[in-house]
Amino acid sequence: MNxxxxxxxxxxxxxxxxxxxxxxxxxxxxxxxxxPPPSTIPAAxxxxxxxxxxxxxxxxxxxxxxxxxxxxxxxxxxxxxxxGMSRPFEAVTAWVVRLLRPIPGLAWxxxxxxxxxxxxxxxxxxxxxxxxxxxxxxxxGAVRGVDRDLIEVAQxxxxxxxxARLTKIxxxxxxxxxxxxxxxxxxxxxxxxxxxxIFGVPGVGQRMMQASSLLxxxxxxxxxxxxxxxxGLFDSAFVALQGRLLRWRP
Amino acid sequence: xxxxxxxxRDLGLAYGQGEARTVILAGLDLTVARGEVLVIVxxxxxxxxxxxxxLIGLARPSSGTVRVAARPGCRTPMALxxxxxxxxxxxxxxxxxxxxxxxxxxxxxxxxxEARKGLALVGLADLAGRxxxxxSGGQRQRVAIARALAVEPDVLLMDxxxxxxxxxxxxxxxxxxxxxxxxxxxxxxxxxHDIDEAVTLADRVVVLAGKPGRVAAEVRIDLPRPRKRRDDxxxxxxxxxxxxxxxxxxxx
Numbered sequence: 001m002n003x004x005x006x007x008x009x010x011x012x013x014x015x016x017x018x019x020x021x022x023x024x025x026x027x028x029x030x031x032x033x034x035x036p037p038p039s040t041i042p043a044a045x046x047x048x049x050x051x052x053x054x055x056x057x058x059x060x061x062x063x064x065x066x067x068x069x070x071x072x073x074x075x076x077x078x079x080x081x082x083x084g085m086s087r088p089f090e091a092v093t094a095w096v097v098r099l100l101r102p103i104p105g106l107a108w109x110x111x112x113x114x115x116x117x118x119x120x121x122x123x124x125x126x127x128x129x130x131x132x133x134x135x136x137x138x139x140x141g142a143v144r145g146v147d148r149d150l151i152e153v154a155q156x157x158x159x160x161x162x163x164a165r166l167t168k169i170x171x172x173x174x175x176x177x178x179x180x181x182x183x184x185x186x187x188x189x190x191x192x193x194x195x196x197x198i199f200g201v202p203g204v205g206q207r208m209m210q211a212s213s214l215l216x217x218x219x220x221x222x223x224x225x226x227x228x229x230x231x232g233l234f235d236s237a238f239v240a241l242q243g244r245l246l247r248w249r250p
Numbered sequence: 251x252x253x254x255x256x257x258x259r260d261l262g263l264a265y266g267q268g269e270a271r272t273v274i275l276a277g278l279d280l281t282v283a284r285g286e287v288l289v290i291v292x293x294x295x296x297x298x299x300x301x302x303x304x305l306i307g308l309a310r311p312s313s314g315t316v317r318v319a320a321r322p323g324c325r326t327p328m329a330l331x332x333x334x335x336x337x338x339x340x341x342x343x344x345x346x347x348x349x350x351x352x353x354x355x356x357x358x359x360x361x362x363x364e365a366r367k368g369l370a371l372v373g374l375a376d377l378a379g380r381x382x383x384x385x386s387g388g389q390r391q392r393v394a395i396a397r398a399l400a401v402e403p404d405v406l407l408m409d410x411x412x413x414x415x416x417x418x419x420x421x422x423x424x425x426x427x428x429x430x431x432x433x434x435x436x437x438x439x440x441x442x443h444d445i446d447e448a449v450t451l452a453d454r455v456v457v458l459a460g461k462p463g464r465v466a467a468e469v470r471i472d473l474p475r476p477r478k479r480r481d482d483x484x485x486x487x488x489x490x491x492x493x494x495x496x497x498x499x500x501x502x
Contacts, residue, residue: 149332149334149336150336150338152308152332152336153332153336153338155306155308156306156307156308156329156330156332157329157349157350157401158326158350158353159352159353160307168349168352169338172338172340172341173338173340175340247381248340248341248342248381248382248383249339249383250383
């Protein structure tokens with residue numbers, strides 16, 4: 001299928017989706033308060049911008065997102081590398097990991113509030129936890145999967161210390177796997193942003209909660225689409241970065 | 251014979267414990283003279299590659315001694331070319347060749363300059379900027395040879411380096427290796443199971459046989475270089491070695 005044709009089909013699919021969405025409330029099939037038609041969204045968006053609420057919410061959420069992602073991914077890569085390189089470390093942490101891993105980000109909210117207060121750092125904490133596990137397991141698996149033959153090459157050329165093994169072989173060889181984890185985390189972190197802000201830290205999530213309690217569903221949709229757009233932006237930038245970092249691959 | 255560069259004395263190597271214990275080598279004595287091309291032949295599993303792995307530090311002997319008398323002031327005592335090229339796919343060709351020079355106090359530009367010299371030696375100067383996946387199997391193996399030569403080893407170790415290549419490429423690389431050893435006067439320890447390859451390259455062929463492996467026969471080849479593969483004298487030595495090998499395996 002050529003590019004023009006697939007682009008046209010994608011546009012047609014989106015148009016059909018929007019038409020269907022517009023038709024449902026307009027034809028009285030659902031209450032417009034439950035499902036605002038898409039044609040009302042631009043006006044709601046402009047209202048939010050004019051109030052100055054939108055830029056503030058987005059700026060605040062973006063800062064939670066970026067810092068949370070950075071902290072979670074940094075810790076995930078760091079500990080994932082150590083765990084991938086060291087069997088004793090993996091053994092020591094095995095049951096701690098099993099204990100903490102299944103706890104969802106939302107369940108950490110009470111502790112986040114107690115430890116950090118209703119502060120941006122609490123939101124960062126929730127987001128970082130969501131990101132951490134994904135990146136940790138991706139990194140650990142990627143390091144474990146590195147071809148032993150390449151490690152022998154490093155040894156044969158005299159690079160025998162763990163640090164040399166890490167920088168010369170393990171890290172570059174594990175990069176594709178780590179990047180897959182990071183890309184998953186990029187999406188996961190936006191989901192965590194909503195969870196992290198529902199308890200009152202200002203941001204997109206908080207604004208969505210306010211709007212939904214007032215049944216201003218059009219405003220909820222504005223922020224849903226805002227998050228989709230921001231995610232799309234970050235994901236596209238990430239894919240470009242990934243392509244650059246992995247340009248050595250066939 | 252000049253002073254030995256490498257000397258194995260009563261070398262033994264075994265893996266595992268108790269029932270699972272596998273003895274690869276036992277009571278092996280072997281010396282390598284400076285400047286000679288020593289080719290070790292033998293069946294698979296006889297411990298040929300293990301000898302090279304012991305020399306480069308990838309395996310530890312269980313008994314006996316290994317003495318290496320590298321030339322004082324040489325950059326690296328030994329470098330190994332593996333059976334498969336084992337290039338690092340995330341490095342361009344030139345940086346793969348420069349790999350072994352890292353940590354030697356050279357700047358990046360100096361390392362790359364050295365790497366380019368190594369690439370020129372194997373005739374791949376034009377491909378310095380390529381990624382490994384863009385090379386053919388033969389080219390990849392030449393890059394691996396350049397990577398080993400770049401560290402200016404006193405002894406070049408080669409573990410069946412051409413066995414995964416088609417015969418046309420293989421013979422081309424054998425000729426190239428003859429040229430390089432003539433040019434550099436390097437000591438080479440070359441492992442193969444290909445008798446024709448052995449007699450083409452070697453100043454001396456050592457036959458490893460038995461379980462555990464030990465030196466079963468030794469042939470010195472003083473024919474002039476570059477050698478023609480179809481040369482009668484060379485073929486006669488090859489026949490003699492084949493007979494020796496089949497007699498050894500019949501004994502087992």
